[in-house]
Amino acid sequence: MKDFIIIGHKAVTDTFSLNDLPGAAGRMDILCRCVNAALFLSHDLRRDVRVFLIHKGGPSPPKLVRFEGSAVRYLSPDERSAASLIKKALEKNIQDFWTESTPGISVRNGDLEGLLKEMGKKIIYLREDGEDVRQKEFQEVFDPLFVLGDHLGLTGEEERIVLDYNPEIMSVGPLSLHADHCIVLLHNEMDRNIFRTPRIM
Amino acid sequence: MKDFIIIGHKAVTDTFSLNDLPGAAGRMDILCRCVNAALFLSHDLRRDVRVFLIHKGGPSPPKLVRFEGSAVRYLSPDERSAASLIKKALEKNIQDFWTESTPGISVRNGDLEGLLKEMGKKIIYLREDGEDVRQKEFQEVFDPLFVLGDHLGLTGEEERIVLDYNPEIMSVGPLSLHADHCIVLLHNEMDRNIFRTPRIM
Numbered sequence: 532m533k534d535f536i537i538i539g540h541k542a543v544t545d546t547f548s549l550n551d552l553p554g555a556a557g558r559m560d561i562l563c564r565c566v567n568a569a570l571f572l573s574h575d576l577r578r579d580v581r582v583f584l585i586h587k588g589g590p591s592p593p594k595l596v597r598f599e600g601s602a603v604r605y606l607s608p609d610e611r612s613a614a615s616l617i618k619k620a621l622e623k624n625i626q627d628f629w630t631e632s633t634p635g636i637s638v639r640n641g642d643l644e645g646l647l648k649e650m651g652k653k654i655i656y657l658r659e660d661g662e663d664v665r666q667k668e669f670q671e672v673f674d675p676l677f678v679l680g681d682h683l684g685l686t687g688e689e690e691r692i693v694l695d696y697n698p699e700i701m702s703v704g705p706l707s708l709h710a711d712h713c714i715v716l717l718h719n720e721m722d723r724n725i726f727r728t729p730r731i732m
Numbered sequence: 733m734k735d736f737i738i739i740g741h742k743a744v745t746d747t748f749s750l751n752d753l754p755g756a757a758g759r760m761d762i763l764c765r766c767v768n769a770a771l772f773l774s775h776d777l778r779r780d781v782r783v784f785l786i787h788k789g790g791p792s793p794p795k796l797v798r799f800e801g802s803a804v805r806y807l808s809p810d811e812r813s814a815a816s817l818i819k820k821a822l823e824k825n826i827q828d829f830w831t832e833s834t835p836g837i838s839v840r841n842g843d844l845e846g847l848l849k850e851m852g853k854k855i856i857y858l859r860e861d862g863e864d865v866r867q868k869e870f871q872e873v874f875d876p877l878f879v880l881g882d883h884l885g886l887t888g889e890e891e892r893i894v895l896d897y898n899p900e901i902m903s904v905g906p907l908s909l910h911a912d913h914c915i916v917l918l919h920n921e922m923d924r925n926i927f928r929t930p931r932i933m
Contacts, residue, residue, distance in 0.1 A: 549751075550750075550751065550812075552810055552812070553808060553809075553810050553813075560809065560810035560811075560812075561809075564765075564768075564809075567765075568913065571910060571913075572907055572908060572909060572910075573883070573907075573908040573909050573910055574883070574908070575908075607754060608754075608761065608762075608765070608910065609753055609754050609761035609811060610761070610810060610811045610812070611751075611753070611761075611811070611812075612754075682774070682775070703920065704920045704923050704924055705923050705924060705926075705927035706773055706774075706923050706927075707773060707774040707775070707776075708773060708774050708916075709772060709773075709774055709809065712769065712772075712916045715909075715913045715916040715917065716916065716917065716920055719904065719905045719917055722905050722906050722907050723905055723906060725906075726906035726907075
């Protein structure tokens with residue numbers, strides 16, 4: 532299972548308008564694009580992927596929204612589609628345990644620290660000064676948990692929490708990219724490792 | 733200059749609602765995500781990129797919309813932002829020559845065949861059975877023109893037009909991906925070639 536955690540520092544924790552995802556919804560557009568990048572193939576979904584969105588915006592942070600590629604329905608590639616499903620999740624009576632809002636999408640109270648502790652997986656933390664993913668065989672980490680920030684990166688406190696887990700710190704290339712673009716590049720690297728043939732090795 | 737042509741077979745050629753990009757606007761969401769993938773870096777734009785969208789949907793196809801990274805303004809990463817600028821372009825009195833609708837964005841009547849002829853560049857045609865981009869040094873094609881289809885790929889007629897130019901037929905990986913994800917992977921490959929160091933070679 533490939534897991535992606537994306538931290539939305541401004542992403543609201545209550546219902547929102549689908550017509551202003553970057554503004555009033557607190558850069559919800561970033562989280563929606565990450566859902567797309569993590570889950571979509573051409574005419575198919577990646578069933579072996581889960582996406583965890585951490586919403587840290589008002590009025591009642593933090594909340595977690597989870598997309599499970601194996602079960603998700605009613606999701607189209609456009610931002611508004613993902614946003615609509617996130618909105619339905621945030622409109623639930625959110626508790627301290629997962630509640631399914633629509634098939635494959637669940638919501639709960641929770642933060643980064645608790646989530647990492649529960650998952651107990653090898654963490655790959657994307658940072659510009661990390662080791663190039665092409666230098667690293669992803670086969671060695673076949674059950675990865677990726678942690679990515681939004682446009683604000685990770686705060687010092689969030690980074691401290693992640694570093695406590697002794698993560699692999701990795702980079703996808705020479706330029707600073709949006710989180711969703713990083714996810715596309717990570718998937719490609721893993722796809723290539725899985726389908727690697729002697730010709731390409 | 734890196735040029736990307738994306739063919740939107742259903743993309744409308746008149747004004748449209750920003751609230752239904754995949755439906756009534758004819759998969760306009762795909763073109764918007766391609767604009768994002770082609771032009772955005774984290775907190776910056778790729779100034780050496782142009783994007784040409786070919787709109788082949790009703791009521792008056794074909795139309796061309798051009799985004800120039802060196803000049804574009806008022807563009808944010810979200811789909812709705814790109815869509816809003818495309819909409820403004822389509823609302824112009826569209827002629828047989830380029831008319832600027834907002835800074836860095838222009839529109840005209842035109843089709844794939846005419847555009848390729850005018851540009852006269854080396855074409856890289858993305859197709860699943862193409863040569864792996866990692867087998868090819870992009871330095872050899874430092875002024876590339878990429879041609880990509882939308883969710884419908886290229887029609888037989890479009891492919892014939894492209895093949896007449898003896899393009900490089902290339903692939904970005906082992907799985908079939910959305911056009912915008914392909915663009916992210918192409919940029920990464922070119923970025924790596926530009927910033928390549930002896931350690932990575």
